[in-house]
Every structure is written in C-alpha cells, then in structure tokens.
Amino acid sequence: MAIDQLVKKVDGLSLAAVTDKYPTCHPEINPLDLYRAHLANVLTEITGVDHAIIYPNISWTASLDKGDLVIAVPALRVKGKKPDELAKEWAEKFPENDPLFDKPLVSTYFLTFYVNKAPLVESVIPMVRQQGPEFGRNKFSGLRDPKDPSQGKKRIIVEFSSPNIAKPFHAGHLRSTIIGGFLANLYEGAGWDVTRINYLGDWGKQYGLLALAFEKYGDEEALKADPINHLFQLYVRINADMTAEKEVIEKQKLAGEDVTELEANSLDEQARRYFKKMTEQDAAAVAQWKRFRDLSITRYKATYARLNIHFDDYSGESQVSEDAMNQIGKEMADKKIATEDKGAMIVNFADFVPGKEGKRLERPIVRKRDGTALYLTRDISELLNRHEKYKFDKMIYVVASQQDLHLKQLFKIIELLGHKDIADKCQHVNFGMVLGMSTRKGTVKFLDDILRDVADKMHETMKKNDDKYAQVEEPEKVADTLGISSVMVQDMSGKRINNYNFNMEAMTSFEGDTGPYLQYAHARVSSIRRKTDLSEEDLASADLSLLTEPHAVNIVRLLAQYPDTVQNTLKTLEPTTVLAYLFKMTHALSSSYDQLKVVGSERELMIARMALYDAAKTVLGNGMRLLGLSPVDRL
Ligand code: ARG
Incomplete structure (x- = not known):
C-alpha cells in the first residue's frame, strides 16, 4: 500500500498535514516517520502530553529483538507519578487493535513497541522499489528553511x-x-x-628545493609518465645531497675553516632564493x-x-x-x-x-x-x-x-x-592513526601502491576458486574493486578516533565483517534475480501479504530503519554507523536464504520473495555507495 494511503487510513491525515504537525516528519521518504507520528497521536490521547514533546522522544532500538521503537517515560516529564507506574498504566490503555502497533511491552520505565507486520511489509517494499537509489536520502534536512524550499539549500x-x-x-x-x-x-x-x-x-621552501632537484636530476619523460613518483624520487635525492652537504659544512666549521662561501652557495640557501623568486x-x-x-x-x-x-x-x-x-x-x-x-x-x-x-x-x-x-x-x-x-x-x-x-x-x-x-x-x-601500514613491497608511499598491493592480494584469493573465477567477466577490475573495498571497510569499521592496524590478511578475507564479505553479500543477493525470469512488472505486482515468515519480516524491519540510520549518521558523523547497519542487513540476509527459497517456490511466493530481496539489494547498494564503495553484482 502506498504510504499516503496508509497515513490517511490510520490517522485520517494527508502527508502535508502530518509534516505540518511534525516538522521533521516525512513519511513519504521515511516509513518509520509515519509510525512515530501515529504513535505520538495515539499517546497524546492516552497521556495528555503534547504530541510535540512525545514525537522527538521516540527512539529507535539497538537491535530488532529489542523492538522497533522505544520511549523512556521520564523523558516525557509527567509529574506526580513514578515513571514505572506511568509506563504500566499507559501500556494498559494502549488500544488492543491499533492498525500499526502491537500492545507495548513494559520494562521498568521503558515502553517498547513492535510494529504490526503486515502494513510495514506492504508499505516499505513498494517505497524502496519506487525510490530506488533515492531511498535513504532526505532532501529536506539540508534546506535553509524546511517550510520554504525557495530559500535554497544550506551550503x-x-x-x-x-x-x-x-x-x-x-x-x-x-x-x-x-x-x-x-x-x-x-x-x-x-x-x-x-x-x-x-x-x-x-x-614553501621545499618546492624551491624540488625545482633545483629537477634542474639537476630531472627527467622530462619520467615526470610526465608518473609525476608523483618522479617528484618524490627527486625530493629524496636532493634531500640526501643536502644532508651530505650539511655534514661537510659542519666538519669544516669544526676544523676552524671559513664556510661563508659554502653556506652562501649551499642547496639550502639556493632553495631559499628560489622560493623567494616564487613568492615574488x-x-x-x-x-x-x-x-x-x-x-x-x-x-x-x-x-x-x-x-x-x-x-x-x-x-x-x-x-x-x-x-x-x-x-x-x-x-x-x-x-x-x-x-x-x-x-x-x-x-x-x-x-x-x-x-x-x-x-x-x-x-x-x-x-x-x-x-x-x-x-x-x-x-x-x-x-x-x-x-x-x-x-x-x-x-x-x-x-x-x-x-x-x-x-x-x-x-x-x-x-x-x-x-x-x-x-x-x-x-x-578528526581520526586516529593507522599502525603498520606497509605492503609486501615495502613501506607504503603512495595511495596507488596500497591499492595495487591489496588488489593483487584479492586477485590471488579469487583465483583459488577456479569455477567462479572463470565466470567473472573482468577479474582484474573486480579484484581492484574488492581491494579498494577491503581498505575502506577496514578503515570505517571502528570509531574514527580509534587507531587500527593495517592488516592485509584480515581486510582481504571473505570471513568476518570485511569489505570482500560485504561485496559478496551484495553479489549474492544480486545473483538470485539472475536465476529467475521475473520482470519489473512481476515484482511491482507482488502479493506482499505472502511475506509472513519471521526472516522476511525482520529483513523488512531492517529496510525500514535505513533512512533513520542515515539521519543518525548525520549526528555521529561516523562511517561505522552506516557500516554496522549494512552488516546487520547482510547477516539477516545470509540466515534467510535457506528459509525463504526463491527458485523452486510456487510462483506467487517466488515473486513476493524476489521483491523482498530486490529491495534488500537496493538498500545494501545505497549504503555501500554512500560509504564510497562500488557494489559489484558478480564476483
Ligand atoms: N597538508 C596537511 C598535512 O599533510 C594537511 C592539511 C590539513 N588542512 C588544513 N587546513 N590545515 O599535514
């Protein structure tokens, strides 16, 4: 069901009216926004607390087994009664047959809400399908004035x-x-x-020195072929010259000789003069x-x-x-x-x-x-x-x-x-350090060296599986992409401020929460579609009410969390917030495949499940691209 119809059905409101009531609420791009708005509406009736206070205090949960949404009663600041008692009282008053939620669970002063499965499944999958690469984006949060888009975007x-x-x-x-x-x-x-x-x-002076080095040792061809390495080599060479020269000057000074002329013509002095010319x-x-x-x-x-x-x-x-x-x-x-x-x-x-x-x-x-x-x-x-x-x-x-x-x-x-x-x-x-960043060919100097080495390593790993390797169209290109994913995912795994060890073995493994594993998960969910002959129209007309198994529902609950995850990341500014979400999704997917067979299932069920996996692929891909990764469809 389209989300605007659902909004109308549960609260009798138009989308515009919902956003008017809750300014940051946009159910058309974030399914959980609808759930929050509805919850705030219902709870206002029960508690007498203003809806504007309830809405921002509805939090998401750390994992699916802790529910979908949660409220800490003390946050609503109701005086006169203990929060534990209030929680119990409100839970009892919560309607038996709410269209979107089951009756809440109470633990101490927390109210935990589980969504009613069917409306979620039937609204989230179409929303992901319809929005595709846009799902998870939120064009509203960057507006200067959310009520007046003509004021433009923040910069x-x-x-x-x-x-x-x-x-x-x-x-x-x-x-x-x-x-x-x-x-x-x-x-x-x-x-x-x-x-x-x-x-x-x-x-700075060092670029004067570099110019001198080029006059002395430069090679036009080498410069054009690989400027970064050539300039670096020149830089190393001229610095060695300079160190040697300084030693000579020091020695002569100690021997009591006059070094005025040597100093006046030294590389250091020449570099200073050259740089002065640059500044002039x-x-x-x-x-x-x-x-x-x-x-x-x-x-x-x-x-x-x-x-x-x-x-x-x-x-x-x-x-x-x-x-x-x-x-x-x-x-x-x-x-x-x-x-x-x-x-x-x-x-x-x-x-x-x-x-x-x-x-x-x-x-x-x-x-x-x-x-x-x-x-x-x-x-x-x-x-x-x-x-x-x-x-x-x-x-x-x-x-x-x-x-x-x-x-x-x-x-x-x-x-x-x-x-x-x-x-x-x-x-x-800010961010912490990378420890021990060296490759098999020595200490890393340039980004290209790192990427080349990691890609080589991935290529070796891929070759170990002959059958699969034969099916990959451009193995070198895939190895390159997997190598880059390895480096990036390792970098983004922890909090930014933590140091980490540059570990080539660990980052290129297909086991554990690594870049190659993430790519593998994306390739696997992509491959299911190739094994069916289903068209876009088939998927669009899927009977989603057939998705009732806990594995299917849990994947949908995770899909629904993606826009919130991105919004939360705007607060943490931590890549790991997105990455941790993606791994939750890959784990949910991998444990579902045996339970939710696509190929071999009766046609209607096959279509419904394919629509589910297709949505999961979209969200995995969106998250990966947000991190800067290029999702692969086959490896
Ligand atoms: N080039 C500097 C370095 O390598 C980093 C520059 C950081 N940005 C700045 N605005 N200071 O250490």
Missing part, C-alpha cells in the same frame, strides 16, 4: 585528503580521503549544497612550480576516481595570498591578539583564555622573525577567504587527530578576531 564545505606534493601520501591522508569522501556524500544525500576542497601542501612571482620559477603542481593534480585525480571521489576545488597553501596574510597579521597585532616575542609574532592564548584551556592552546607563532608566514597563518587567511567566497553554513576539516591543537588554535584565533559566528560554523572531524 557545506568539506575539506579533505590534502596531501603534500612530492611527499608521501601517508596513512593520515588515506583516512582523510576515505572519511571526507563519505561525509561529502552524506551531506549531499541530506540535501546540502556540498563543495569538496583539497587543500594541498604545495608551497618570477615567471619562470612560478611556471615550473605550476607544472609540477598541475601534473601531480592530474595524477591525484585519476587515483581519487578509483575511490569514486572528486574535488570541486584544488586549493592549497600556495593559493593563500601574501597580501591577505599581511593584512590579517596587522589586524592581529592591532587588536593585540598577536604580540612580539624575540622578533617573531606569537599568540599567547593564556592572555585570552582563562585557566587550563589557555595553557593547553600554547603560544603558536603566526609570523617568523624573517617575516615568513606559517601553516597556521595560512589557515587563518584561507578560512576567512573561504567564508567570503562561499558564504558557507558549515565547514568541516577532515584532518588527523595529531592536528587537534592546530585546529583548536585556528578556530580560537578566528573567534578572537571577532568572528565567533564563523568559528562556530567550523568543525574538525
């Missing part, structure tokens, strides 16, 4: 990945890329206008640097594409204007936020922030003695500039927890500058 900037050109793409960048890509998808699905920014480490917009120096940058970006883009990630803007430290930084520097000095300390400008947070917190923020330098700006200074300017340019409602920085202090300092300085409103829109989404 969010997600800054993530942000590697440093010519330096290794380390685990911190990997995690930022995975988590940031996911968050961008999440907000997009929630109806926000999302801008993805990659803030490259692409400026010397055409040749800027052109060379830009070429390195552009070639690197082209390569990064190809790698990001393998992860289904793109950026709207490749910004970077180089893009922050010296003028803007000078201006901010002056403003900080005028407002006495930055003060002089041995020729440098520092922010002594203890002067502004009382107690321990002020000490914890330390005394960062914002301008060195020689006038150069620092990482923090650039971030200050860049943040204000982005606000100017994008007028964002929210900005997320996806950066390792090693930089917690840096981002706290940044946001606090923005606040001290008089922009508390802007600081409040910014959020640091």
